[in-house]
Amino acid sequence: MKKFTGSEDYVASKELMNAVNVAIALEKPLLIKGEPGTGKTMLAQSIADALSMPLIIWGIKSTTKAQEGLYVYDTVQRLYDSQFGEGDVADISKYIKLGKLGEAFTSDQQVVLLIDEIDKADLEFPNDLLWELDRMEFYINETKKTVKTRHRPIVIITSNAEKELPDAFLRRCIFHYIEFPSEEKMREIIKVHFGSIDKKLVNQAMKAFYDIRGMREIQKKPSTSELLDWLQALQISGIDVNRITDEIPYIGVLLKKNQDIDMVNAYRR
Amino acid sequence: MFIDFFYLLRAQGLEISLDEWLCLMEALDKGLAANSLMEFYYLCRNILVKTESDYDKFDMAFAKYFEGIESVDDIPEELWKWLSEGEQERELEDMPAWAQEHNLDELRRMFKERLEEQNEKHDGGNYWVGTGGTSPMGHGGYNPAGVRVGGYSRHKSAIQIAAERNFRDFRQDNELDIRQFQMAFRKLRQFSARVDNAKTELDIDRTIDATCENAGMLKLVYEKPRKNTVKLLLLMDSDGSMTRYSQICSQLFQAVNQSSHLKDLKTYFFHNCIYDYLYTTPECNDGQWVKTDWVLGNLDSSYKVIIVGDAAMSSYELTARGGNINWYTFNEDPGLIWLERLKRHYKKSIWLNPIKAERWRMTWGSRTIAMVSGVFPMFELTLDGLDAGIKKLLNN
Numbered sequence: 001m002k003k004f005t006g007s008e009d010y011v012a013s014k015e016l017m018n019a020v021n022v023a024i025a026l027e028k029p030l031l032i033k034g035e036p037g038t039g040k041t042m043l044a045q046s047i048a049d050a051l052s053m054p055l056i057i058w059g060i061k062s063t064t065k066a067q068e069g070l071y072v073y074d075t076v077q078r079l080y081d082s083q084f085g086e087g088d089v090a091d092i093s094k095y096i097k098l099g100k101l102g103e104a105f106t107s108d109q110q111v112v113l114l115i116d117e118i119d120k121a122d123l124e125f126p127n128d129l130l131w132e133l134d135r136m137e138f139y140i141n142e143t144k145k146t147v148k149t150r151h152r153p154i155v156i157i158t159s160n161a162e163k164e165l166p167d168a169f170l171r172r173c174i175f176h177y178i179e180f181p182s183e184e185k186m187r188e189i190i191k192v193h194f195g196s197i198d199k200k201l202v203n204q205a206m207k208a209f210y211d212i213r214g215m216r217e218i219q220k221k222p223s224t225s226e227l228l229d230w231l232q233a234l235q236i237s238g239i240d241v242n243r244i245t246d247e248i249p250y251i252g253v254l255l256k257k258n259q260d261i262d263m264v265n266a267y268r269r
Numbered sequence: 270m271f272i273d274f275f276y277l278l279r280a281q282g283l284e285i286s287l288d289e290w291l292c293l294m295e296a297l298d299k300g301l302a303a304n305s306l307m308e309f310y311y312l313c314r315n316i317l318v319k320t321e322s323d324y325d326k327f328d329m330a331f332a333k334y335f336e337g338i339e340s341v342d343d344i345p346e347e348l349w350k351w352l353s354e355g356e357q358e359r360e361l362e363d364m365p366a367w368a369q370e371h372n373l374d375e376l377r378r379m380f381k382e383r384l385e386e387q388n389e390k391h392d393g394g395n396y397w398v399g400t401g402g403t404s405p406m407g408h409g410g411y412n413p414a415g416v417r418v419g420g421y422s423r424h425k426s427a428i429q430i431a432a433e434r435n436f437r438d439f440r441q442d443n444e445l446d447i448r449q450f451q452m453a454f455r456k457l458r459q460f461s462a463r464v465d466n467a468k469t470e471l472d473i474d475r476t477i478d479a480t481c482e483n484a485g486m487l488k489l490v491y492e493k494p495r496k497n498t499v500k501l502l503l504l505m506d507s508d509g510s511m512t513r514y515s516q517i518c519s520q521l522f523q524a525v526n527q528s529s530h531l532k533d534l535k536t537y538f539f540h541n542c543i544y545d546y547l548y549t550t551p552e553c554n555d556g557q558w559v560k561t562d563w564v565l566g567n568l569d570s571s572y573k574v575i576i577v578g579d580a581a582m583s584s585y586e587l588t589a590r591g592g593n594i595n596w597y598t599f600n601e602d603p604g605l606i607w608l609e610r611l612k613r614h615y616k617k618s619i620w621l622n623p624i625k626a627e628r629w630r631m632t633w634g635s636r637t638i639a640m641v642s643g644v645f646p647m648f649e650l651t652l653d654g655l656d657a658g659i660k661k662l663l664n665n
Contacts, residue, residue, distance in 0.1 A: 018311045022301055026292065026316075033321060170319035171286055177321035216516065 010039065010046035011181075011188045019176035020047060026174065029115075029133055029155035031165075034178030037223020040158040044114035047154065054107070056153075057114045058100035060121045066128030069101035069115075070138045071147075093143045101129075102147060105136060110151035119159040126169035134172060181224060183210065193228055197235065204244040205231055211245075212254060217263050222254040229253050274334050278317065281330040285317050292316050306335075450524030453655045457573075458497045458530060459663065470494045500533040501525070502568055502615070506578030507538040507551040510634075514623035517650060518577060521621075525575075535568060541582045542604035543611065544593050555598070561607065565614050573662045574611065574618035577650065580641040581624065581634020587641070608644045619658040620645035626654070 004020045006012040012020075020043075023030035032040045048055035058069055074095045082089045098106065104113040118126060132138050136149040157173065159165065181189060183206060190202055205227070213221050222230075230253045239249055248254075248264065255261050275290050293316045296302070302309035310331060318327045468491040475490040482488075503525055505518060525534065537547035537559070546558040586592045587604045600607075612618060620641060622629070626649040629638045641647065646661055648654035 015311050018308060019315045022296060022312055022315050025299055025301055026296055028292070031319070167284070167319075171288055173319065174315045175319045176315055177324065 004047055004050055007046040007050040009192055010042055010049075011185065011192055012043070012046070013179075013181075013185065016043070016176060016178060019174060023174040024154055027152055029157050029173050031157045031159060031170070031173040031175045032178060033159050033161055033175070035180050035221075035223060036160065037225040038178040038180060039224065040178060041114065041116055043158075044112055044116075044156040047156065048112040051112070051154075053109065053154070054111045055114060056100055056104045056107075056111050057116060059116045060118050060125070062120050062122075064121045064125070066125055066132075067099075069099040069129070070132065071099055071102050071140055072097045073142050093145075096140055096143060098147075101132060102138070104153040105138070105147050105149045107151065107153070111153045113153040113155045115155065115157045117160060118157050119161060119165065123166075127166050130168060130172065186224070186227070189224060190228070190231065194231065194235070197231070198241065200241045201234060201244070202231070204241055205234060208245045208248055209254070212248075212264060215263065215267065218255070218260050220255070220257050220260060226254050274330075277334050278327065278330045281326045283318065283323055283326055283330070289317055450521055450652075450655070453652060453659060454524055455530065456656070457499050457501070457659050457662065459499050468493050497530045497532055498571075499531055500568075500572045501531050501535070502564075502572045502574045503534065503536045504543065504547065504574065504576045504578075505536065505538050505551070506541060506576075507548075507553055510541075510579055510581055511623070514579065514650070517623055521577065521650065533572075535564075535572070537564070539578075540594060541578070542586050542593075543576075543607045544598065544600040544602075544604060545607075546598060555595070561611075565610070570614055570616060572615055572617075574615040575658070575662075576618065576620045576645060578620065578622065579624050579634065580620065580622055580638045580647070581632060582637050584636050584640070587637055605640060605644070608641065612644050617662050618645055619661055620647045621650045621654065621658060622647055623650040625649055625651075 004012075004017055004024065006017060019030060032043060034040055044057070045055055047053075073092075074097060078089060078092075078095045081087045088094065101113070104111050133155065136152055137146055139146050186206065187202070190197065209222065209227050209230070212218060230250060233250045233253050234244065237249070243249070246268070248268070251261055251264065255264065275285065278285055293313060296312055296316060302312045313331070314324065314327055318324060470492050472490045472492040475492075476488065479488040479490050480486065503522075505522065507518075511518065522536070525531075525536075537549060538551050538553055539547055540553055543561060545561055547561050547564055548554070548558045550557050582594075586594060587608075589603055590601060591599050592604055593600045622638070624632055624638070629635060629642070629647075632638070638647070646658070648658040648661075
């Protein structure tokens with residue numbers, strides 16, 4: 001059995017690795033929730049890297065329909081072709097274009113399929129995929145063919161909890177909630193990203209970061225990715241380490257809302 | 270089979286289906302939790318719990334089923350002291366093989382017996398209840414199947430983690446952030462096409478019918494777009510005893526103001542109770558107000574009303590003439606009369622109270638809370654409470 005134990009540039013907690021391995025063993029989709037910036041999307045990439053499988057990403061938008069993930073029948077192209085006498089119009093399969101899910105199903109080797117931000121789509125969207133994710137097959141009406149997987153893909157689904165997902169869908173998933181990393185874990189993550197970095201810089205930056213996160217009034221709390229960006233900015237600028245906690249330079253990297261920046265400035269005074 | 274665990278989880282309010290339970294059984298058959306209770310804990314949670322807001326319920330059920338942590342309240346105080354002093358760290362490797370072999374029932378029985386035998390403090394041993402040892406009872410030591418007694422955990426076991434209830438904050442009946450408020454307010458909709466509006470939306474079904482009737486020549490049919498008809502009047506208590514809830518109230522206020530789908534939104538403020546005047550600013554300065562009668566006259570009864578306040582005050586503020594705490598605005602009618610007047614005019618109205626419902630009967634002001642909730646249906650200001658309140662507002 002394939003086992004996921006994290007990868008070089010991704011620090012996974014033990015619980016998370018456990019969840020991934022359970023999902024792989026039970027051949028069920030893994031649903032990942034968590035604060036923005038806790039590495040939900042990165043997870044799929046790191047699983048793909050660790051198990052050396054190709055990664056197929058299906059990014060969901062508010063207008064995405066389930067059908068698009070399976071296949072699209074390009075009627076307009078076929079109509080054009082018939083009018084201008086181009087190509088073999090009788091061969092419908094030429095006008096069937098597989099979506100991301102279709103791609104994952106027909107792949108020659110096992111792939112990791114990431115369905116990113118499933119909650120962005122319509123409320124009914126997850127329900128429309130129940131059968132396909134359960135059976136890992138779908139039927140193309142136009143060509144009367146069934147597309148079936150040869151190698152069941154490892155399906156990772158992420159959600160930001162903008163919408164509640166339907167129960168029937170949830171029942172079929174393995175669920176894991178990524179907690180915001182503790183300071184200890186955060187140091188590990190920083191180490192993975194920056195290698196050897198000035199310890200003092202990290203200490204000061206972490207202190208400022210967790211102080212800001214601890215302020216109740218902050219509307220949009222800075223996340224891991226923002227901390228990493230900030231560290232990068234601090235490192236490049238070569239700013240005096242002792243000034244970090246007092247001045248919080250480049251605060252715009254950490255906080256994205258004017259009110260939040262004002263709030264932190266008010267605290268500093 | 271531990272099917273009773275299944276029923277315990279369901280009794281805790283986790284809606285676990287048989288499918289999921291069988292899935293867990295399959296996972297256990299595959300040996301996915303063969304190594305430790307910890308793995309078993311995570312496996313159960315991964316498969317059975319599908320939202321982080323239920324993690325807490327799960328933790329409680331887990332701790333209850335594998336109990337031994339929270340039920341040791343009857344330990345003598347002396348023992349607690351022994352356990353909190355003189356802690357020592359020890360290597361994990363020197364754990365004796367027998368340490369794993371206890372089951373919890375046995376352990377608890379042993380624990381009771383040993384407590385009866387023991388009459389002094391022990392640290393670092395392997396038999397007595399103490400700290401830092403490999404005895405299955407005590408704390409700060411290492412025994413994966415052991416019972417922790419007080420102190421803090423050094424090597425966490427699954428039961429301990431469950432008992433810590435780290436996910437308490439995610440419970441849905443807890444406080445909420447502004448986005449969750451917004452999501453809740455989205456439910457405050459009543460669609461109607463009977464609004465005075467231009468016909469701007471294409472009605473496809475009727476277009477097809479009309480075109481067919483027209484012998485295939487295209488004929489377009491338009492209809493009025495459906496609009497949300499909900500009008501909301503928000504009345505907020507904004508002073509004194511409400512200060513401690515200001516954070517959550519301001520979140521609610523912002524969420525309502527950002528709910529662009531409402532047909533109309535009016536907001537006024539008051540001190541403790543509503544009398545002759547409603548203030549237009551949260552500072553409640555004299556003069557910056559409108560007459561409550563004006564509101565009753567100008568905002569018709571189709572407005573839905575949400576009143577936010579703790580309803581905790583001295584009872585004379587509700588029952589007496591001149592009970593208004595603002596000295597300069599003497600009220601002829603007692604506050605309760607005003608509240609009833611509002612309720613009679615606005616049939617669809619609710620009261621949201623930031624005080625938790627379970628404390629309504631004991632907290633300071635419980636008398637006035639009872640009086641106010643006799644007039645308005647009262648809900649606590651949490652996500653669940655708001656949901657229930659909005660349902661009430663939309664009911665016919």
